[in-house]
Amino acid sequence: MFSKFFSKKMLNKEQVEAIETFYQHYQSEIFPEGIAAVCQLIDVDLVDDTITVTLKVPFACHSELNRFAELLLEKHNISIVIDGQLEMINIKKHDIRGIKNIIAIASGKGGVGKSTTAVNLAYALQAEGASVGILDADIYGPSIPKMLGKDGAKVTSKDGKLMDPIEVNELSAMSIGFLVDEKDATVWRGPMASRAFGQLLNETAWPDIDYLLVDMPPGTGDIQLTLAQQVPVSAAVIVTTPQDVALADAAKGIAMFNKVDVPVLGVIENMSYHLCEHCGEKSHLFGKGGGEMLCGDYNTQLLGQLPLDISICQHADQGKSSLLENSAGDIAQQYRKIASKIAADLFRQFDARSPTTSEIMIKQVD
Incomplete structure (x- = not known):
């Protein structure tokens, strides 16, 4: 499924599949229905041997994203940096600017x-x-x-x-x-x-x-x-x-x-x-x-x-x-x-x- 994205300089297939599987199945108190249910995974970048996972998140949760990275390292020995991009929705409509x-x-x-x-x-x-x-x-x-x-x-x-x-x-x-x-x-x-x-x-x-x-x-x-x-x-x-x-x-x-x-x-x-x-x-x-x-x-x-x-x-x-x-x-x-x-x-x-x-x-x- 992901073979078109690979090259010798890129992440190997096992790493990519491990990240994707972990992302699809990760649940916690903050993400009881799973992180994949509410956060959109934008991409995975390899920059200077550092893996950066970019997520679009709908609420503030940096500490939980850090926990996600810590558990991925603990369970799969894959070290990543999470780039959580906060894009919130207006829960209640109003006219107060900003x-x-x-x-x-x-x-x-x-x-x-x-x-x-x-x-x-x-x-x-x-x-x-x-x-x-x-x-x-x-x-x-x-x-x-x-x-x-x-x-x-x-x-x-x-x-x-x-x-x-x-x-x-x-x-x-x-x-x-x-x-x-x-x-x-x-x-x-x-x-x-x-x-x-x-x-x-x-x-x-x-x-x-x-x-x-x-x-x-x-x-x-x-x-x-x-x-x-x-x-x-x-x-x-x-x-x-x-x-x-x-x-x-x-x-x-x-x-x-x-x-x-x-x-x-x-x-x-x-x-x-x-x-x-x-x-x-x-x-x-x-x-x-x-x-x-x-x-x-x-x-x-x-x-x-x-x-x-x-x-x-x-x-x-x-x-x-x-x-x-x-x-x-x-x-x-x-x-x-x-x-x-x-x-x-x-x-x-x-x-x-x-x-x-x-x-x-x-x-x-x-």
Whole structure:
């Protein structure tokens, strides 16, 4: 089948067939129906004795593609480099320029680490290969500027019409905190806050963004419901802690998004456990199993269980991120795993295509 692509300088037939077979049969948590069902294999290049496999992928998943390459090396002793070309679809149609998909990060109550989680997920999606933005919807208590290390920064406008987002480590951000002092925003009434948020979303000159994460204000009152209805949200993620009171409020958050027909991709259980730095023992300070029970009751999934770790809090207070400070660390890897799950499940919920197979094209580059 592939003989027309071969020459003495090219890959041998056994290598090509091994790569193709592995590609056609590879499955994982991120690719439960197989990588071939959602990713198009463009070609296989041999450049300076390096095999590069080019895939067109519909969601951010760099770490999973690296895992694919690692397993191919382990099982077939074939070393490859994956060139994952992200080509996303717009899950929900809207008129906001520059943005493909909007994901709401919400919680039923404050104090569960929602904003910290939102910032780290933004950096995690970026690490997975996506262009990302974050919008601070907490008009009354904006915290994103501080967490990004841009406390006190003010927006500008090139054309006098649209605001330029604040750029931090290639992450595009917008918040009411970049426009007015925090104490001024806290006295606004609901309608004024809603209008302000609409301006932040629609009057920002967003660059080309694959995922815009919206850090929703805590709670499930009128302001939260109004924002959920106003924004063309593709899906939502709920952040909670294992405490009963937090779980009860998280359930209200799920119900709110169900009411406005926004799919909930899953629940992140934050502060799930404390890992002793001396013996490695897990201590469940706020209870255990609550997130799993919540997901079972509302037919959604537990996206991940993040530890109660002082470094996460310290990085947030210092305007830093665990993803940037220790990208190879366990916490960073946990955030990336959650981020790739979110991206994959967002795609899968709206993907109506049938699994297809791709023909491998072999190219020789001198």
